[in-house]
Amino acid sequence: MPPPPHPDDAHPYLRAATAGIRHHTRALPQTDPPRPADRAHLDVLHAHLTALHQLLDRIAETTRPPHPGAGRHLATAHTRLWQSAAAVHDAFHLLPSASADTTECHPERLPEGPPVLTICQRHLAAGHAVRRKTTPADLRPHTTACVR
Known part of the structure; x- marks a missing residue:
């Protein structure tokens, strides 16, 4: 019987992704004025x-x-997390683009749309998954009060 895995060896790809996010956060250029x-x-x-x-989603389902x-x-x-992704998607469309035609979502044009709209394709796919598992009441604004 093999020995149990060491906690540091568990989920190496997730640990690498977390390390990548930390590195990116530290490496963001500190310009004056800050670049948006x-x-x-x-x-x-x-x-x-x-x-x-x-x-x-998968972890919650199995737990x-x-x-x-x-x-x-x-x-x-x-x-x-879905609400965070939705807010990032909304912010994406509020930023200026190289082409005036790509400032809004056009789901009817997604299969043939410009590459910049891949965020919309991804967002629509994730939105379908969210609607299968949550209710509108679940998506209302949330406040946190930690009791620990």
Whole structure:
């Protein structure tokens, strides 16, 4: 029987992604005045958030049956992560673009649309998954009060 994995060896890709995010945060240029985010940056951030959203969805689904309390908290985190992705998507469309035609979502044009609209394709796909598992009441604004 093989020995149990060491905690540092668990989930190496997730640990690498976290390290990458930390590195990126530290490496952001400190210009004077500070440079605002651009659409490409928000597109990549949205891709990361939606990937985390899918991962958290799977973890919540497998945790809920044996541990309902923990599963509920993970489901709440899943919803809040969706709200974060939605806010990043909205911010993306508020930033100026190279072409005036790409400032709004046009779902009817997505299959043939310009590459900049991949964020919209990703967002619509994630939105379908969210609507299958949450109610509008679940998506209302949330405040946190930690009791620990």
